[in-house]
Amino acid sequence: MWFEPAFILASVALLLGLVALFVAWSLWRQSQRKLEAMSRLMRELTRTRDSYRKQINELQAANIGMGNKVGELYRQHDRLTEQHQELALKDPQGKLYSRAMRMVQLGADIDEIMSECEMPRAEAELLISLHRK
CATH class of the missing domain: 1.20.5 (Single alpha-helices involved in coiled-coils or other helix-helix interfaces)
Known part of the structure; x- marks a missing residue:
């Protein structure tokens, strides 16, 4: 009975089935772990x-x-630029001071500034001392 070919064949088939089932379960479990990691x-x-x-x-x-x-x-x-331009147009004295400052920056001496800008000596000296520093 134990050594009959049908029994041996059935036993081998059962054993192969169990191995295949175990391999399939292992692969399924591994894929589940990968799926969880991906999630x-x-x-x-x-x-x-x-x-x-x-x-x-x-x-x-x-x-x-x-x-x-x-x-x-x-x-x-x-x-502010517009206001500045309006003020410059309205204030001719301011134009003289702007011109005097430009002259100081260009290196004009005190006599030139006084005569060109009609400015007293004290104001010309003050502009020169302020803007040449």
Whole structure:
């Protein structure tokens, strides 16, 4: 009975079936572990992506705010430039002082400044001492 070919063949077939089942179960378990590791990695990547997305949104909001502030500064600069030009046109005495300062920067002496800008000696000396430093 134990040595009958049918029994031996059945035993070998059962043993091969068990080995095949064990190999299949091992492969399935290994693939499950890989799947779990990939799922953990995907969750971490999703968190990282969400964090980067939040940072980008914050940077975009800051950039928009900065752009608005720069635009306001340009408008303020333009208004101040216009006001400065209006004041320069309204104040002929200021023109003389501007001209005298340019002359000092170009190296004019005190007599030239006094005569060209119709300025008293004390004022010419003061301009020279202030702007030649």
